[in-house]
Amino acid sequence: MRVMELTDWTPDALLPKEKTRPKCSPDGVLIQMQAASLNYRDTVVVRRGYGRLTGSLPLIPVSDGAGVIIETGDIVTDLKPGDLVTPFFFQDWPSGPYSSSVSASALGGMRPGVMQEFMALPARLVAKTPKHFNAIQASTLPCAALTAWNAIVASGDVKKDDTVVVQGTGGVSLFALQFARMRQAKVILLSSDERKLEIGRQHGADHLINYRQNPDWSQIVREITSGVGASHIVEVGGAETLDQSLRSVAGGGTISLIGVLSGLKPALNLGPVVTQNIRLQGITVGSHAMHREMVQAIEEQEMEPVIDKHIFGFEEVGEAIANFGRRSHIGKVCIDFSR
Structure with a gap:
């Protein structure tokens, strides 16, 4: 063979x-x-x-x-x-x-x-x-699909009307978008490419943010959520995005750390993790x-x-x-x- x-x-x-x-x-x-x-x-x-x-x-x-x-x-x-x-x-x-x-x-x-x-x-x-x-x-x-399922459903327990931030349009990210919509959550999608943002919109993203045009994208997430922040963030960027994710997540919210595409060693202010009861959850498939x-679930929802x-x-x-x-x-x- x-x-x-x-x-x-x-x-x-x-x-x-x-x-x-x-x-x-x-x-x-x-x-x-x-x-x-x-x-x-x-x-x-x-x-x-x-x-x-x-x-x-x-x-x-x-x-x-x-x-x-x-x-x-x-x-x-x-x-x-x-x-x-x-x-x-x-x-x-x-x-x-x-x-x-x-x-x-x-x-x-x-x-x-x-x-x-x-x-x-x-x-x-x-x-x-x-x-x-x-x-x-x-x-x-x-x-990819199982990693997203674990982040959104098995460990993340995303619920109806939660707000989920998804980074990028790779395999895990688009599965996370689809599973979040399956759970009737609202989704904010980040990308640096307008063409990719449009693909995200076609698959159900409620809000789109071009992070290259808006490097402090946490401010837009806060505006979209009326100052509360996102209940859940699917973090695939790593070193260059984790600080913005911490600024974006709501008190008591979850950051599912899946990827480290931009590096392994972020410079972080860990204060909000403690004072805002934020859960930083590693996801391994x-x-x-x-x-x-x-x-x-995929079969039932087609x-x-x-x-x-x-x-x-x-x-x-x-x-x-x-x-x-x-x-x-x-x-x-x-x-x-x-x-």
């Missing part, structure tokens, strides 16, 4: 290889993979950005993918050939709170990723997809139980992911990862294995 294998710590070293097709275990499923989607994490992995937790070479990258079951083990009863499924991002987090032991079980790092034509996994480590999804749509769920709850118009082919994954850092995409960057 074909795989894409990383042979050195650079996207240029992602090369097509041939490996033996895996076999289905009695409690497992054999999946013919059809699509994958990229996350910021994938750009870090190919440069060994997580140190020893990155994994070792040679490495099959990319955590998120979808495919069709072509064989089930003798004792598997809840899945069948023809089912469209996605492997869970963290293989060892079935439910309950996060623990440090979970991190080593992420696909596309210390465990082989989805850039392979066939995957054999225990049936308990994959999930059915929403019935109205195709494989490319389904491939967007395991990391989510559990299998959260994933299943998310799939059910929600569809936002996918960038440029879809890459199987052997173009290195190019896709190299381009990802330019942040020109809108929504999820996907890979079609049939191309």
Whole structure:
């Protein structure tokens, strides 16, 4: 079978290889993979950005993918050939709170990723997809969608008429926008690109802020909320945006820290965190139980992911990862294995 294998710590070293097709275990499923989607994490992995937790070479990258079951083990009863499924991002987090032991079980790092034509996994480590999804749509769920679901629903508990600030129009951010609207919250979307802001408006954003034109955007958030501040902020920027997020959030509100695109070491005034009872919540994807709850909600609402118009082919994954850092995409960057 074909795989894409990383042979050195650079996207240029992602090369097509041939490996033996895996076999289905009695409690497992054999999946013919059809699509994958990229996350910021994938750009870090190919440069060994997580140190020893990155994994070792040679490495099959990319955590998120979808495919069709072509064989089930003798004792598997809840899945069948023809089912469209996605492997869970963290293989060892079935439910309950996060623990440090979970991190080593992420696909596309210390465990082989989805850039392979066939995957054999225990049936308990994959999930059915929403019935109205195709494989490319389904491939967007395991990391980006689940991270947003955890931030907005599982940990965030966003409610009707809450105000949520979402930063940017990448995969996690647009899923957060959609889930917040699903919860009947009001959404303020930030971007430096008017074209991307318009995409956000089309997907339900109530207010749009161009943060390049308005670097002190917290003042506009305060104006929109009549001085109260936002109940919840989905923070993906990191060092350069966290201070503005702290100035924007309401007393008793939550900042879900998901990304650190602008750096790891912000200069912060921590006083408001204490005096305003602000919750700064780190979000690290989510559990299998959260994933299943998310799939059910997506199916009930017939929600569809936002996918960038440029879809890459199987052997173009290195190019896709190299381009990802330019942040020109809108929504999820996907890979079609049939191309």
